[in-house]
Amino acid sequence: MSRNAVVTGGTRGIGAAIARQLQAAGNAVAVVYHGNDAAAEAFRKDCGIPVYKWNVADFASCESGVAAVQRDLGGPIDVLVNNAGITRDVVLHKMTAEQWREVIDTDLTSCFNMCRVLVPSMRERSFGRIINVASINGQKGQFGQANYAAAKAGMLGFTKALALESAAKGITVNAVAPGYIGTDMVAAVPKDSMARILAQIPVGRLGQPEEIARIVAFLASDAAGFITGSTLSANGGQYMI
Ligand code: NDP
Numbered sequence: 001m002s003r004n005a006v007v008t009g010g011t012r013g014i015g016a017a018i019a020r021q022l023q024a025a026g027n028a029v030a031v032v033y034h035g036n037d038a039a040a041e042a043f044r045k046d047c048g049i050p051v052y053k054w055n056v057a058d059f060a061s062c063e064s065g066v067a068a069v070q071r072d073l074g075g076p077i078d079v080l081v082n083n084a085g086i087t088r089d090v091v092l093h094k095m096t097a098e099q100w101r102e103v104i105d106t107d108l109t110s111c112f113n114m115c116r117v118l119v120p121s122m123r124e125r126s127f128g129r130i131i132n133v134a135s136i137n138g139q140k141g142q143f144g145q146a147n148y149a150a151a152k153a154g155m156l157g158f159t160k161a162l163a164l165e166s167a168a169k170g171i172t173v174n175a176v177a178p179g180y181i182g183t184d185m186v187a188a189v190p191k192d193s194m195a196r197i198l199a200q201i202p203v204g205r206l207g208q209p210e211e212i213a214r215i216v217a218f219l220a221s222d223a224a225g226f227i228t229g230s231t232l233s234a235n236g237g238q239y240m241i
Helices: 013-024 037-047 059-073 097-125 136-140 146-169 191-199 209-220
Strands: 004-008 028-033 051-053 079-082 128-133 171-178 231-234
Touching: 004 013, 004 059, 004 097, 013 028, 013 037, 013 079, 013 128, 013 209, 028 037, 028 059, 037 051, 051 059, 059 097, 079 097, 079 209, 097 128, 097 146, 097 171, 128 146, 128 209, 136 146, 136 171, 136 231, 146 171, 171 209, 209 231
Parallel strands: 004 028, 004 079, 028 051, 079 128, 128 171, 171 231
Antiparallel strands: none
């Protein structure tokens, strides 16, 4: 069945793969990005998925952005993928308040913003699929990532609480916790750290964005109606929980 779907951070990396996978499954998809116009334009040209530029950390921007998406898609959003995320890695004793806030706002508060805007209409229509893209580092912690690990762990609690509130209204809320995936975000990790990380991944390689996208598309489908409040880990065996 065709649904309207929005993917935050959908112009690059994991989000772009998710958007394409949802499109291939027959959904009408829109994606949100923040600053990289060239990547957004290349993505739009390549797959025809409309791109919208706003900061998901800002509530008012989410309100007006969602209204524009719904107007353009011609109906309410059924599927929300909270995927936009950033890192500002630095050990806590050197972390600035700004580095803390930026990551919490972009990675975690964005989930509140988008859900707060969309959940009321999902409740009215008794259907919704929300998938939050968390991280292995929200499950196990990571050196230099107190901000990111806190945001991603927060997403897991948020997922469970909202799943409880939404279950009787036909809305499922799940999280995916990827391990290390070959995207721009991971390309920014220094080479020596990357070698150490690769040595800890039992399957011996990085994941591919498509390997996360297929999970998200399944959780977004009607077939996944009995799965809610869960966290699906896809990390090549790096962390088993
Ligand atoms: P990328 O850095 O490749 O892409 C990030 C996307 O998010 C871009 O489209 C970017 O837009 C968008 N974005 C960033 N900030 C904002 C904002 N404030 N408002 C709107 N859009 C924004 O990330 P990945 O694909 O690597 O990661 C995607 C998600 O998966 C993230 O939440 C990340 O934490 C998580 N993850 C990634 C892993 C990995 O190994 N790559 C592992 C585990 C989790 P723009 O292009 O304009 O900057």
